[in-house]
Amino acid sequence: MADSRERYLASLSDMLAGSRRDRRRLREELEAHLNDARERGLGDDEALARIGSAADVAAAWNARCARRRAQQHVRAVSVAAVAAAACLLGIVQYARGAPSGPSQPPQRTIPHPPPPAPQPRQVGVLRFYP
């Protein structure tokens, strides 16, 4: 009797997709389910028949895994698209010369004194005396 149960669970495990942790959890739940059935007087073969074929259970499980993967994929693509848009916006702002961060206060400029007016050039006069 225990053999059919072990064979079923092993066969099911081989067909399951998903993480090892998730698969172990399903297996443990089915074991608990079979223990409950046994406690109510059902034989393992009858309890396994009520559970359904390993292929049917695996198909339902794998559909759930595929759906979950698809949802995670959509989420990852959305995050990547938002990040790419943010990068693109940053590049465009950089190219336009507009800083994307908080604007800096204008620097205070001290006016330089006006340059001195050019002095008339003193032209030396050579005087010759006899």
Next chain:
Amino acid sequence: MPRDSFSGHLELVLLASLGREPMHGYALIEHMREASGGHLDYPEGTIYPALRRLEDQGFVRSRWSDSDGRRRRVYSLTPRGVRSLESHRSEWDRYVGSVRAILGHG
């Protein structure tokens, strides 16, 4: 009653059952069978993937529970699951009312 007639409503039935009280998988299946007078008799192994789908969607949470030396995974509704159940129940009532009205006139 053919099982396929109810196959699309498994998640609603699970939510409604868990709305009564938290349950582990075997208890859930027994409850559905007894409450429906034996009409809802799903392949028991497909209940667990359906429960995981509901958990993925945030309608249900679960935890391992040890009682009487037995370890079982117990499922309960989340607040989101309660809201979803209320919404689905209203939709179901409208649907049944519509079909009944049509059948009554057929």
